[in-house]
Amino acid sequence: MNITALEKIALSVRALSIDAIQKANSGHPGLPLGAAELGAILYGELLRHDPSDPAWADRDRFILSAGHGSMFLYSLLHLSGYKDISLDDIKNFRQIGSSAAGHPEYGMAGGIEATSGPLGQGLAMAVGFAVAQTMLAARFNTAQHKIVDHYTYALCGDGCLMEGVSAEASSFAGHHGLGKLIVYYDSNKITIDGSTDIAFTEDVAKRYEAYGWQVLRGSMYNFEEIARLTSQAKAETQKPSIIILSSIIGKGSPNKQNTADIHGAPLGPDEVAAARANLGIPGDFYIAPEAQDFFKAKQTEWKKIRADWQSLFEAWSKENPEKRKEWDEFHSGKAAPANLPAYNEGDKIATRTAGNKALQAITAVNRNLAGGSADLKGPNAVGLPSDAGTWTKENRAGRYIHFGIREFAMAAICNGIALHGGFRSFCSTFMVFSDYLRPALRLSALMKQPVVYVLTHDSIFVGEDGPTHQPIEHLASLRIMPGVHVLRPADAEETAEAWAMAMEYNQGPTALALSRQNLTVFPKADPEWKNTIRTGAYVVKQTEGEPDAVIIATGSEVGLALEAAAKAGGKKLRIVSMISRELFESQPAAIRDTIIPPGVRVIVCEAGVRSGWERWAKVEDILSIERFGESGPAAKAAEHLGMTSDALVKIIG
């Protein structure tokens, strides 16, 4: 280990971070200065990576869970040779168009494995990466060729460890014995409000032992120790490891280090000067020549390591052509079309159940789809075919994942699985509890990860469980999140297409809104409905000539609209099933107008808040629910809340 070079790397991280943040007049110097030594040894010695190929499948992953310390990551990516973070990007830190954005953003540059900043989620995503690693290894490694053999590293601060999502994910990781997960805890005892003494004095080490982790301790400023502890972490193959590193926030800034002031504000010109003098930084955006030389030599070394892996991979491919074919399928990002279940008109089946049939069919031909539920496997109806197996310590090839009652971590872990590469992931809970995982769904959308969220019990028709379990505002709240596909199928046939649409869409998450209650499979007026539905809406019931009104309904309320139309005999009514309002609204007017002719009266019916539907209908023409639900059998609750075909008939007039 070249200690001098590592010291110079750390110095360069500090120099770049100080200057970038000062120039932007915005940013968080505390972490990059405080943890520069860890960064130096990580990117210099510990990580098995190749900056010239950031997509190398068997690279080690590093996730900066404390995403506010983004200059830590950018400095190291730049120094070690990742082309996407240029010195210009660093000089334009936090400016429009720079890949060195305020917080690390996935997709902006190779080497940024995940978008982080919302605290705790980086650690939870790291758990997902580690899950995916085991699944990939179990499927593809052979006795002769270990083509999947990488680690997942993460760096957390106090904030990450206070957030509940990291607790959930860590308990999960301990239970499942993720031996290739190594978390560094930058323990500097300072948060924005001051010392951790004011709010966070728990015994973190003991807590992680309780989760079943290996807990190691050391100093942030001792390279040999960090190397030794990391070796110990690797040697423990049955448990994830957390390495608690005592550190000093903002180390190197003589007057601000070890205070809350340095957490999230530039040093200011005077302190920049003082820090430079203190550290021996000769100029602006300084990179020590020794650091440069070190990484230059390393780059050759890393290329060779990757080339060796490539040879291994080729040898493996030759001996295992079937596995190789599957490997390529796994990494194609494309789903294979499934033999979807068929139904007959009049079949009565809950869309959650129909969802399960579709999921099972899709699972059979997409062997890289894995996921599960937050302890609601039966109620969410997300069991997989038995040959898919359950993912456990003993069976890493299993595909059903028991997440436990941990919705938020579940979704973040699914993000990690998707980000890792090779897998599609899904997760499930009651729709009302989508609130528990909402921050992770937002990251799915922001990172454009095609995680499928199976959200069952999608309305007040849940019934007896009452208002805490009846979604009211949730459909609307999911729809308004940019990039989230919300699909609410109206019967079993639509559900099969919905799952197919979810798999076809690989640019972001899909939320499937599925019913608890049975729905009747209805005849579809549009003979091409399986195509048309991909525009977000199609005509379920046609009427001759100009309709008196078009009724838009979604999910279970399509059946209710059909019932109302039958009751409202004399009226010429067209009924539209709008499986995805956003998808429909994104169509060209020409397409929209064939479904909803301009000028015609539009009535909307949906068992949730009306917000967003005012674009299509007058408030008085919308049958919605603008209050919390009520505990009672579904039909009684619906009556109580006015969500009935009679109420719709009244609106039709």
Place this chain on the structure above:
Amino acid sequence: MNITALEKIALSVRALSIDAIQKANSGHPGLPLGAAELGAILYGELLRHDPSDPAWADRDRFILSAGHGSMFLYSLLHLSGYKDISLDDIKNFRQIGSSAAGHPEYGMAGGIEATSGPLGQGLAMAVGFAVAQTMLAARFNTAQHKIVDHYTYALCGDGCLMEGVSAEASSFAGHHGLGKLIVYYDSNKITIDGSTDIAFTEDVAKRYEAYGWQVLRGSMYNFEEIARLTSQAKAETQKPSIIILSSIIGKGSPNKQNTADIHGAPLGPDEVAAARANLGIPGDFYIAPEAQDFFKAKQTEWKKIRADWQSLFEAWSKENPEKRKEWDEFHSGKAAPANLPAYNEGDKIATRTAGNKALQAITAVNRNLAGGSADLKGPNAVGLPSDAGTWTKENRAGRYIHFGIREFAMAAICNGIALHGGFRSFCSTFMVFSDYLRPALRLSALMKQPVVYVLTHDSIFVGEDGPTHQPIEHLASLRIMPGVHVLRPADAEETAEAWAMAMEYNQGPTALALSRQNLTVFPKADPEWKNTIRTGAYVVKQTEGEPDAVIIATGSEVGLALEAAAKAGGKKLRIVSMISRELFESQPAAIRDTIIPPGVRVIVCEAGVRSGWERWAKVEDILSIERFGESGPAAKAAEHLGMTSDALVKIIG
């Protein structure tokens, strides 16, 4: 201790639960059957309460965090004499109109201290109750008279302990040494998906020790042991206690106990018969006479205990008339009007900063307002006047609470503080992280608790922190939650009124959307604007005669609209600041029409998704942001995203 009577109470809990759930054909027998013994001793011996006065200020509180086991609570409330849960209610369990709703709902019956069901939150609210108890005791107890001296008890299952929110709240409770908080953990090792072995094998006891709790263990089925452990818990005054009780889910159901089947489904007629035979239950909705007799005697005893307290309270009142006056104010549910800060036209001040001035003024005259931030005291600008103090182990009279980086627990704890009685509470974080606490906000609304959520950094004008920190869909997502007041003031003057409105509103939570950036105090055309704003909107800029268009804007975009109007010289434009869309929409048409004349063209400008505004303007007349944000200085980010006065001028045409 009358063991025989306690056994008969437990038997009655089982009998009522079995029958109510079977009759409803819906519900969760696992917990009430498995924990009936705890219920018997809690309601029979341990709780200091008086069913004839459920609002008694110094009663012990019990929160059923595992809310799905609602029949546990209803049975015990009925048996012990709470009038609001009649036998008829139990016979109508989970039916419309019964106070025995699917999950316990606050407000439905005395003795239901909180709405529970969304897992983990009951425990977090219990922490809030315990916080409030210390605050009340510190303010009002005297050396001579200890008028506040009650405990907070909670019952949790595996689900509660897997949820991240309970981890956050428990770490907080341990740090703050909440000695009067006693949590029972019904450890039955079964969840919906099966054994806890599949997902939850952490060492819970060790974890709680790590949090700084006293950890005790025993059997659910040994009354003496439970009594002894509870005494031990009370004896430890410096730490909260968790009592881990080994139990058998569904105990008494001979063929289903100790299986996941009994968690959440009725026993079915055969198993009802088998359970009755097994337990010795002679008939429908059986209540053992011994249980009845026991509680009858107890009721007299409890009345006496409360009467003794009442005498104590009167004696204290006589000696401490000033304190008594304050006590009454604290419990009135009404806020005192504050001397709000005044501003001058042209003042440039961020609404978060103006919010702080208002908060400080309000705090000065409302000594029962307490709260804080999730480690963003400075950025959220929620510091209190120094004489308000900080709530710590050493200063229980302090009013500023350091919640740590635990948004979800923070909000749930604030719910608990509000529910306890005597206090108003507020919490704060960046608006984008309202997603982290959303499930608790939903409970604030459902329980109609006037918690104030201070959500700063309310738009893309956050700037450099980028898309993870820039709210886009959040205003819309908060507005659609039933019962949540969302107020987005446009300058410092409006901010003062917004805080006043938040305090006036005591029927639910208020979300204050406040800016990070400076906003200019603008002249208001409506001389009565301080009244009119309470309708949700008022006219900021008037025009002579019929306007060509009305521009609705909120928050920082009111300034942007004024700028655009100045640029669009020739047009006759009226500008409306709509501090609360929902409040405005709830006004009679006559009031709405004075602000927005029917038929006039309406333009809307808001730095977030347009969803919900389509009621007021055509899509092409709405200046909104329909994508995630971008990292860059605020003005550059706004330009990049098209949120500028020039873009608005273009729409004006």
